Amino acid sequence: MSIPNAPMLCLPAHAVSAALHSKQFSCRELMQATLARIDEVNPAVNAIVSLRDAQQLLAEADTHDAMLARGASKGWLHGIPQAIKDLSPTEGLRTTLGSPLMRDFVPKADGLMVQRMKAAGAIVIGKTNVPEFGLGSHSFNEVFGVTRNAYDLTRSAGGSSGGAAVALATHMLCVADGSDFMGSLRNPAAWNNVFGMRPSQGRVPMWPTSDVWVNQLSTEGPMARSVRDLALLLDTQAGHDPRLPLSLNDGARFNGELGGFDPRGQRIGWLGDLNGYLPMAPGILQVCEEALARLAGQGCGVDAIALGTAPEPVWQAWLVWRRALVASRIEPFLLQPKNRALIKPEALWEYDQAQQLSGHEFTRASVQRSHFHQHMLSLFEHHDVLALPTAQVWPFDAAERWPQHIGSKAMDTYHRWMEVVIYATFAGLPSISVPAGFSADGLPMGLQLIGRPGGDWALLQLAHAYEQAAQQVLRRAPA
Template sequence: MTLDHYSTAREMLTALRSRDISARELLALHTDRIAQVNPTVNALVSLDLDRAHATAAAADAQTAAGDPVGPLHGLPFAFKDTHDVAGFPTVAGSPLLVDNVPQTSELIAERVTAAGAVTVGKTNVPEFAAGSHTFNPVFGTTTNPYDPTRSAGGSSGGAAAALGAGLIPLADGSDMGGSLRNPASFCNVVGLRPTPGRVPCWPNSAPWDALVTQGPMARNVDDLELLLSVISGPDARIRSSLSADALAPRHGVAGLQGLRVAVSADLNGLFPVDAPVREIHDRQSSIFAAAGAVVAEDAPSIPDAEWVFRTLRAWRFKIDLGDRADATPELLKPSLLDNIRQADRLSADDIAKAMVAQAEIQARAVEFFSRHDVLVMPVSQVLPFDAELEYPAAVDGRRCDDYLDWMTSALTVTVLGCPAISVPAGFSAEGLPVGVQIVAAPGNDLFLLDVARAYEQLGPVGAVRPHLLETAAASIPS
């Protein structure tokens, strides 16, 4: 067996535990790849390889001593650059935070570090994670491993590009309007938005808010589930966090036989979809049916979901960034500042109506998933677009007035309160990745992973690697 930078995380861990490879050798495999490829994709930032080598050496010493080790022991890792990791800068793509080096880690980083991961640095994000295209004035633009002239998505774009380019085997991210799903779709990897509360976020300025959640990304569903097992679980500071017992059982899913699948390209006309994306979506009915699923064209009725999302999102931005907008508005990108200022125009009545509507939408979701096991729909409405743009000018001929207009297929699902996963589904004629979004009932995270795993096994889409970067390949025998 030969390990390379595209081996699965589980294969790497097996080799580490059997001592076929050391943590230092595995790190060297990845740092060589980072040196060769990261200048092209610009996925990883704030690298501290001296510290990573010291951590890997300590991991090897722990293994040699026969001490108990965690589930990610010796595995290279990079955290989203909005997540605090003690001793590493958290810049969030903002000139306001270029000197920010937190001394404590937030909960997700604590859990991954305690599991034994070797931190190499951070993954690039849009400024304050606003928008689903990763560029900022501090570190620049993250590009797509399958075509470096195209966007890698966002806001977890650095994470998705790093996975797609073989720089790291696992990554964390966060998702408000699609930030774990859109970049996964763009970079041919897997990204899960868990049921809110599955992965508790702390510190958290609005712990009651269910729009924002953290979650895992990987190159396949098995590896994603491994990371989910590390970062999930209750925390007393987040009263809405879910225990393992709160998750619905797996239902014994083995393949897709008999699965009740609803498919919808646009949720009853809620949003436009570009033709190449719609073409790949339209194949899904026959793919699921051929695997034994019972397929029906159906969608939940949620015409007010986008208004709810935009209203509550503006409120959340005001909570998190309002003070910065008031103190240094000139140091925020205009679209981000506009998001914050939208909250200034909201009344208490607006917020109350949005919260009531959100509750009604989530009740409709429960009813919908009493009739269907999963909903299959597009992740993103467009292909990876020109990396020089902030957002596409139009979708299927309909003008985009802001950077949310091409993300409606993801942000509407956020309002449902359901777990949703992006899984590789196909490629456009020009070789650009397209993912499929699979959504399940609230709490059915493990069931959703089993469905996604069964779908993943129907074809080799997720195993197709970016040809433009193959000359940078490296491997080491184990």
């Protein structure tokens, strides 16, 4: 995959913003270069879908240029093209959720995150591809097809923010939004050599939603090629909304200086494969330990530690929570029985499993989750950050639905191979996937850095320190 002919597309988003505001190039020129890059690259990877009309987009770019000419600006995203994940509502632009049942659905209003990004000046050019209903970390669906890995077109891009990650890695976008339930911002970031952040629970409120009390496992968040861009987009997305009573109202901002942080003395607890509990494809632990060595070279202390609690009960409690929340999303589509034939089997499995779920069982799983949260807090008594691989397998064949085995270990559900990402989600903790390195055959992998509750800024600072030591990995472009 070629490096863009237009140097502006190689810049991080914060540098693009500065160049636009200083009139080094125009919003129109940036839009023209972006659309040319999409024409060049997207047919091979299928990351951006529902692309809007070019003339309409150029007219919007001209409007943004006119504002800059008179000294006005909407914000740091002013004039920057953005494609929104195809799970988030976009006014006047198809939002399919990757489902044939939603193929022609056009929302009448933007979701809250999209509203905030537009208010900061973003120009929405289209959507990024996802798995059907966002389920499973492999971005394929019956509406748009499969999104292919930026580093190997025969492999999966991950998901559910797979289109966003590939669009970033191939320089069709300079920063991107996504969402994360079971690693959906972290896994595709790892598999495409970019940064993906799951913010603290409640940091980025999601609206519209049918439930404001229980549905807290999924959150929107940022993805980027630099930690600075990750922080700036999080700053735009974050902030309390009174319609969402559990959204954080701590006034935290993420647009400060990242470079003043001294990582020396930071204590990192390396959880690895949880003492052999998590099956791992060969080479993943080694690549992640090489990434940890970069942090050690920055003065961090890295210790191999045990999780300290049995992981299987955590998984079983996770299954209860997940099937309950997924079933509530699928249920409206099954009000018409004929729709069942148009819903993928993994989604139907989640729904059917939930039909046997009792209130007592859900409460018991909630108690288990509460115990797990308290236990995770105890690990931070001795460590500032916890670390895990971002994935248990390398990017797999894009023709597969999901990995059936890891080594000799059979996967008993369609998402068991993603178990490594549930710990941050279930405990409501912020987590960043940083590019860790590559397999012998050139496939990317990431390392999860997990922070304290509400510790998004401290985590961004550590990730920024890591970024300075990982330039050789970050400069490795898609082949």
